[in-house]
Amino acid sequence: MKRTTIHISAALALLLGFAACTQDEAGFLPEGAEGTPVVFTATGLNPAATATAGTRAPVDGNWEGVQSVAVLMDGTVKAYDVTPSTSDNTGATLTSTDPHYWTNHDNITVTAWWPYTAGETTPPAVKVAADQSARKDFEGSDLIVAEEQTVSYGNPTLRFTHGTARVTVVLTDYTEEQMFVRLTGLSTENGNPAVIAPYDKGGDTYTALVAPQTVATGTAFITCKFTNGKVFVYKMKNDTDWQAGKEYTYTVSLAAAYPGYTDDGNGNYTVTSAEGLKNIAELVNGGKTDINITLDKNIDLTGKEWTPIGTESQSYTGTFDGGNHTITGLTINQSATSNVGLFASIAEGGTVKNLTLKDVNITADSNAGAIAGENRGTIENCSVSGSVTSSSNNSYVGGITGWNYRGTITDCHSSATVEGKAYVGGIAGQSDATITACYSTGSVTATKNNTTGYSFAGGVVGYNNGAVLIACYATGSVSGGGDFVGGVVGSNENGTLTACYHATGKVSGASGSTGGVVGRNLQNIGFTTIVTACYWGDNGQEQGIGYNQAGTGETTMVTDGDWQNAVTQMNAALQSAGSEWQYELTGALPTLKKQ
Numbered sequence: 001m002k003r004t005t006i007h008i009s010a011a012l013a014l015l016l017g018f019a020a021c022t023q024d025e026a027g028f029l030p031e032g033a034e035g036t037p038v039v040f041t042a043t044g045l046n047p048a049a050t051a052t053a054g055t056r057a058p059v060d061g062n063w064e065g066v067q068s069v070a071v072l073m074d075g076t077v078k079a080y081d082v083t084p085s086t087s088d089n090t091g092a093t094l095t096s097t098d099p100h101y102w103t104n105h106d107n108i109t110v111t112a113w114w115p116y117t118a119g120e121t122t123p124p125a126v127k128v129a130a131d132q133s134a135r136k137d138f139e140g141s142d143l144i145v146a147e148e149q150t151v152s153y154g155n156p157t158l159r160f161t162h163g164t165a166r167v168t169v170v171l172t173d174y175t176e177e178q179m180f181v182r183l184t185g186l187s188t189e190n191g192n193p194a195v196i197a198p199y200d201k202g203g204d205t206y207t208a209l210v211a212p213q214t215v216a217t218g219t220a221f222i223t224c225k226f227t228n229g230k231v232f233v234y235k236m237k238n239d240t241d242w243q244a245g246k247e248y249t250y251t252v253s254l255a256a257a258y259p260g261y262t263d264d265g266n267g268n269y270t271v272t273s274a275e276g277l278k279n280i281a282e283l284v285n286g287g288k289t290d291i292n293i294t295l296d297k298n299i300d301l302t303g304k305e306w307t308p309i310g311t312e313s314q315s316y317t318g319t320f321d322g323g324n325h326t327i328t329g330l331t332i333n334q335s336a337t338s339n340v341g342l343f344a345s346i347a348e349g350g351t352v353k354n355l356t357l358k359d360v361n362i363t364a365d366s367n368a369g370a371i372a373g374e375n376r377g378t379i380e381n382c383s384v385s386g387s388v389t390s391s392s393n394n395s396y397v398g399g400i401t402g403w404n405y406r407g408t409i410t411d412c413h414s415s416a417t418v419e420g421k422a423y424v425g426g427i428a429g430q431s432d433a434t435i436t437a438c439y440s441t442g443s444v445t446a447t448k449n450n451t452t453g454y455s456f457a458g459g460v461v462g463y464n465n466g467a468v469l470i471a472c473y474a475t476g477s478v479s480g481g482g483d484f485v486g487g488v489v490g491s492n493e494n495g496t497l498t499a500c501y502h503a504t505g506k507v508s509g510a511s512g513s514t515g516g517v518v519g520r521n522l523q524n525i526g527f528t529t530i531v532t533a534c535y536w537g538d539n540g541q542e543q544g545i546g547y548n549q550a551g552t553g554e555t556t557m558v559t560d561g562d563w564q565n566a567v568t569q570m571n572a573a574l575q576s577a578g579s580e581w582q583y584e585l586t587g588a589l590p591t592l593k594k595q
Contacts, residue, residue, distance in 0.1 A: 066084075071100060080095060107150050128141035128196065129196075131196075134199070143164055164211065165247070167183060167242065169252060185221050192211045196210065215240045220233045222250065225263060293318065294320075296325075299327045303331075305332070308344035309344065310343050311345065335363050335364065338364065341371055345376070346376060347376050354380075354381050355381075357385070360385070360388065361386055364392075367397075367429075368389070375405065375407035385416055386417075390420040393450050393452070396423045397420035398428040399418050399442060409428065423455075423490075424456065430456075431461045433468070435469050436470045439474060440459055440460055444477070447480075457480035458490040459488050464495040468495065470577060473488070475504050478508075483513050485546070486502075487503075488518060497518070498530075499574045499577075502539055504589070506540045508540060516557060520549070521547070522550055523550035529550040531545070531552060531554055533570050533573035
């Protein structure tokens with residue numbers, strides 16, 4: 001049988017759009033003569049419209065530099081070499097030493113693609129390089145395909161289209177020396193990178209090829225970092241589909257895109273604005289749980305709904321240093337959400353320190369506290385004012401943290417109003433660890449738990465579960481509609497209280513389970529419950545411990561308003577315990593001082 005070599009002309013339609021606009025220019029060139037090798041003649045964008053950084057079929061509308069394409073026909077793939085036209089490199093000739101042949105004059109179905117790897121039988125999925133900063137890696141990330149196209153004997157023409165989208169970033173309004181630009185927050189489907197280093201075309205223009213995808217509103221998809229530590233983030237304003245064959249150009253004013261924080265490149269971030277703090281929260285919640293954060297100035301969050309830093313599954317493990325600055329107006333209204341506060345959860349090893357939260361307004365389901373919903377790390381030198389509320393029947397709610405679970409809290413105070421139904425305290429709803437030198441002046445209210453009937457209200461801690469309180473006090477009112485109410489602790493179960501007191505604010509609750517210092521003092525078999533040198537005065541209670549099942553406890557009522565003897569005894573107990581804290585009496589009530 002006579003075999004006639006297939007002659008095919010192909011038009012390369014580079015579907016490139018600017019700023020989400022499509023520009024589609026394709027042309028069909030004259031067919032070749034019968035019996036000649038397969039020929040692809042391709043045209044694309046006008047070269048005058050391309051960048052000056054170079055030319056390439058996949059990226060700039062011509063074939064220069066493409067080495068070979070694959071042609072699939074009748075189940076067989078053959079490689080064809082590419083020779084760009086010398087007069088117009090938007091055209092090219094594709095030849096093969098082992099070409100396909102016509103066996104008759106019937107139409108045939110052809111699929112062709114580039115790049116081609118030996119052994120491929122179908123076009124590959126789009127998979128771009130993470131580092132496209134080099135021209136060859138940028139170009140090599142593209143995929144062009146002529147998919148199952150019918151060609152005729154007399155005019156065998158293929159039309160190629162892009163499998164990738166192209167994203168171009170033009171930077172304006174900056175004076176800093178630039179370090180790098182990245183596309184971030186990208187889809188990782190089919191093994192594509194979440195972060196891409198684009199190609200620098202010059203003139204503050206960067207470009208990269210990406211897999212087609214939808215970029216959600218609010219995604220920080222452009223990040224620029226400078227040598228002075230400033231980091232600029234550009235967020236997508238609306239859900240946007242990056243489609244194959246289109247170019248999307250974003251002109252970014254860095255003056256407007258500054259995210260409100262700087263990054264030294266070693267995991268240390270300095271926050272300079274409310275927007276910066278919000279952006280930092282997004283970084284942590286996106287997986288950077290170990291970064292260190294420092295406030296550079298006071299932050300006003302008034303009128304802004306807050307999403308806590310970290311989550312229950314991604315607790316914060318870094319160090320947050322407030323620098324003795326103040327965050328004002330922290331507002332969270334998430335009555336169906338647990339682990340709520342400035343931080344959702346502080347993990348073991350995580351630290352929050354040197355911070356004031358002013359006028360917080362927090363409503364949550366459970367584990368609610370102004371600093372953190374749950375604390376497994378360290379909280380120190382922090383203060384809180386405002387209100388923290390939970391309506392859950394099983395709520396852990398406190399001025400500083402809802403649940404101090406294996407964490408430590410030192411030198412903190414709260415004037416916040418704290419309300420809940422189960423475990424409610426001026427500093428912590430429940431503590432299973434150590435709280436030292438903390439005090440609360442706000443009111444604490446625990447309404448009755450409608451599920452179990454139990455509730456625990458304490459001026460410092462609602463439920464002290466095998467935990468230690470040293471040198472802590474409260475002066476606000478404490479009331480409970482359930483079972484156990486104490487000026488310092490609602491229930492002390494297998495715990496230790498040393499040199500703690502409550503004064504002036506009224507303590508009210510059920511008879512027999514309400515005390516000036518402790519509502520219930522409970523000791524289980526094999527455990528020890530200790531209350532040493534603790535005092536109360538002028539809070540409406542006649543007993544220091546309401547229900548003393550443990551049978552232990554040194555609590556003394558100050559009846560004459562003179563706290564000097566109490567200070568002497570509490571300081572002796574603190575010295576005996578090896579504490580670096582002491583009380584001093586410079587006014588009507590004792591205050592704490594670190595030695």
